[in-house]
Structures are given as structure tokens and as C-alpha cells.
Amino acid sequence: MAGSPCPDEVMRKVIDTMNMEDVTICYGMTETSPVSMQTRPDDDLSLRVSTVGRPSPHAEIKITDPATGETLPIGSAGELCTRGYLVMQGYWDQDEKTAEVLGDDGWMRTGDVARMDDNGYVQVTGRMKDMVIRGGENIYPREIEEFLYTHPDILDAxxxxxxxxxYGEELMAWVQLRKGAEKLTAEALREFALGSLAKFKIPRYVHVVEEFPTTVTGKVRKVEMRETSVELLEQGDVIDDYRAASV
Structure with missing residues (x-):
């Protein structure tokens, strides 16, 4: 599961079905050598499946306002930053790119959206670049993806x-269905989500696929998914749209 966020539901199944009771989650990136936070086997189950734990020894973590760089209060969502011996010195021969993510004070901007609780446990809620602005509302897909994993017919989303x-932007869900599952419509997904997700967070479009486009390391290529989605929408009647069903 390395390289991508692990949904809560998947972690619970790893523990229950694969009997990996002591499995933990760690967080990091290549630029941080790579792990800067991790849960512990003796942490409560809820913490081990929904957070990436607390900072590693000799590492610092803070949540900042991405616009101002100011440190935010406990419980607030903002950009996750880390500092310590584990942080890189910079990108090779790329001073401008280095300056974008690494400050003179040693703090590394990760580009991830997260919040920290009173005990120092951090929950990663999405990527800043993945944020969708729908009618002025900021939406982070990670929250919706976590919910979609609870659908009995959805294998991945x-x-x-x-x-x-x-609205400027609308939400689209690409989903992989479990073997034997019937076709999933956008209207059916909307009915499943009503009462659990805010209405503006319910995907308007549903695109059922066999697999997602990925990089050579297995990371999902959302940029390619967006490009393909735009092409499909321009063709018309290719993507399932719950509004079309209600007209």
C-alpha cells in the first residue's frame, strides 16, 4: 500500500481478514528520508486506522495556513510541514523548486492537508493539489473516497x-466494482450517500472502470483521470450523471 493514502476501511480489513493485528501506518515522502510519523502497535485501533501517528524521534511537525505560513491551532486543517535531521538539503540542481517547498528555517512543506489532535496524532485528509472548488465550497476528495469504501459493491474509488x-467544478467518482456486483449508477450512489455526506460532496458523475491509470510505482494518476474525464464528458452520454436520471 506504499505511496498512497490507505483508507480506514482497508486498514480494518487488513487487521480483521489478514490477522495483522500489529500493523501500523507510517507517513513520509522521499524528501523526508522517508518516514516522519508513525502509529504504534499499542495505539488504539481507531488511531491506527485513521491517523498516521505522531512525529518520529527528533522530528518536528506543524500544521500551517498555506497562504500565510502561520501555525494553526490544534484541530485545524492546514498544510502539513515537517522539520528535522530527516529532511533533504534540496533537489539536485533545482534551487527554485527547492525554495518552493523548503524554507530557510528548515521546515518542509509537504503539500498534504492534515490536522493534529491534542495528543499529537495527525490525520491526513487530502492533497492540496487535489482540492475541488465547487460553487465556492472547498472539497477534499479523500473524505469522499473514505466514504465510498463503505459501499458494499465498491472495491476501490x-x-x-x-x-x-x-459551479466551476463538479465531482466525479471513478470506481472499481467487486466481482458479481451489479452496475452502479450515479443515482444509486447518490441515494446511498444522502444523509451521510453533505449534498454538495456527493459525486454528480460516476465512471465505472476496471483499473485506474497509475505511475510505474503504482500511484494513481489523477491528472490523467481528469483529462480522460473531460474528453468523455465532451462526448456526451458516456458518463453516468444523476441529474440526467432525475430530469
């Missing part, structure tokens, strides 16, 4: 934003 004339 990815949520992206696509252009929309009225």
Missing part, C-alpha cells in the same frame, strides 16, 4: 473535479 459551467 477515486474522486476528482471536472469543469462545470454553473
Amino acid at each position: 477515486q474522486v476528482i473535479g471536472v469543469p462545470d459551467e454553473r
Whole structure:
């Protein structure tokens, strides 16, 4: 599961079905050598499946306002930053790119959205670059993807934003279905989500696929998914749209 966020539901199944009771989650990136936080086997189950734990020894973590760089209060969502011996010195011969993520004070900007609780446990809620702005509302796909994993017919799900004339962006869910599952419609997914997700967070479009486009290391390529989605929407009647079903 390395390289991508692990949904809560998947972690619970790893523990229950694969009998890996002591499995933990760690967080990091290549630029941080790579792990800067981790849960412990003796942490409560809820913490081990929903957080990436607390900072590693001699590492610092803070949550900041991405616009101002100011440290935010406990419980607030913002950009996750880390500092310590584990942080890289910089990108090779790329001073400008280094300056974008690494400050003179040693703090590394990860580009991830997260919040920290009173005990120092951090929950990663999404990527800043994946944020969808729908009608002025900031939406992080990670929250919706976590919910979609609770659907009995969905094996895997990815949520992206696509252009929309009225709202600026609309939500689209790419889903992989379990073997034997019936076709999943956007209207059926909407009915499943009502009462659990805010209405503006329910994907308007559903695209059922066999697999997601990925990099050579297995990371999902959401940029490619967006490009493909725009092309499909331009063709018309290719993507399932719950609004079309209600007209």
C-alpha cells in the first residue's frame, strides 16, 4: 500500500481478514528520508486506522495556513510541514523548486492537508493539489473516497473535479466494482450517500472502470483521470450523471 493514502476501511480489513493485528501506518515522502510519523502497535485501533501517528524521534511537525505560513491551532486543517535531521538539503540542481517547498528555517512543506489532535496524532485528509472548488465550497476528495469504501459493491474509488459551467467544478467518482456486483449508477450512489455526506460532496458523475491509470510505482494518476474525464464528458452520454436520471 506504499505511496498512497490507505483508507480506514482497508486498514480494518487488513487487521480483521489478514490477522495483522500489529500493523501500523507510517507517513513520509522521499524528501523526508522517508518516514516522519508513525502509529504504534499499542495505539488504539481507531488511531491506527485513521491517523498516521505522531512525529518520529527528533522530528518536528506543524500544521500551517498555506497562504500565510502561520501555525494553526490544534484541530485545524492546514498544510502539513515537517522539520528535522530527516529532511533533504534540496533537489539536485533545482534551487527554485527547492525554495518552493523548503524554507530557510528548515521546515518542509509537504503539500498534504492534515490536522493534529491534542495528543499529537495527525490525520491526513487530502492533497492540496487535489482540492475541488465547487460553487465556492472547498472539497477534499479523500473524505469522499473514505466514504465510498463503505459501499458494499465498491472495491476501490477515486474522486476528482471536472469543469462545470454553473459551479466551476463538479465531482466525479471513478470506481472499481467487486466481482458479481451489479452496475452502479450515479443515482444509486447518490441515494446511498444522502444523509451521510453533505449534498454538495456527493459525486454528480460516476465512471465505472476496471483499473485506474497509475505511475510505474503504482500511484494513481489523477491528472490523467481528469483529462480522460473531460474528453468523455465532451462526448456526451458516456458518463453516468444523476441529474440526467432525475430530469
